[in-house]
Amino acid sequence: MSGAGSSSPASIGGPFRLMDHDGHEVSDQTYRGYHVLIFFGFTNCRLVCPRALTKLSVALDSLGPLADRIRPIYITVDPERDTAAVMRAFLRSYPRFTGLTGSREQIDQVKGAFRVFAERRDDHASKGDYVIPHTAITYLIDPQGKFAAHFGDALSAEEIAGRLRSLLEPDKAPCERAPTR
Ligand SMILES: [Cu+2]
Numbered sequence: 001m002s003g004a005g006s007s008s009p010a011s012i013g014g015p016f017r018l019m020d021h022d023g024h025e026v027s028d029q030t031y032r033g034y035h036v037l038i039f040f041g042f043t044n045c046r047l048v049c050p051r052a053l054t055k056l057s058v059a060l061d062s063l064g065p066l067a068d069r070i071r072p073i074y075i076t077v078d079p080e081r082d083t084a085a086v087m088r089a090f091l092r093s094y095p096r097f098t099g100l101t102g103s104r105e106q107i108d109q110v111k112g113a114f115r116v117f118a119e120r121r122d123d124h125a126s127k128g129d130y131v132i133p134h135t136a137i138t139y140l141i142d143p144q145g146k147f148a149a150h151f152g153d154a155l156s157a158e159e160i161a162g163r164l165r166s167l168l169e170p171d172k173a174p175c176e177r178a179p180t181r
Pocket of ligand 1: 040041042045046047048049050134
């Protein structure tokens, strides 16, 4: 499984400590043994997050039992507003996802680990409010906690599902014969 010749992705991800939307402390260790699908955002996001979470949910639904090996996670970049309770309520619309929040320091740390851009700006449509333009990349971490893949915002649910399928079941990739072993 060594990624011979692969460039930098090994440096994406890493240890974190956060709180899940039920108020339990979690860390990267919590999800060892599962593939972890991670998307960063904030619950007041009008377009990017709803679109991405819907698309990822559709992709996961299409995987059938294979999806049981994946833990989908939504990490807020707006911990001041996105408390555990707010995350839990928001994710009722995307029940496959567990929301993670934490202190500002914890969130900045995990953003740094995944090189996520997210910076608060005043909301021109609503006085006194703010928005947080943010990276719209989905990350996949493997069961050992290592970076496995990322999916850009432009991919369709079908494309994401296809990539997840080939990553989780490489021996069943349609164009390849499984090597004997
Ligand atoms: Cu968003």
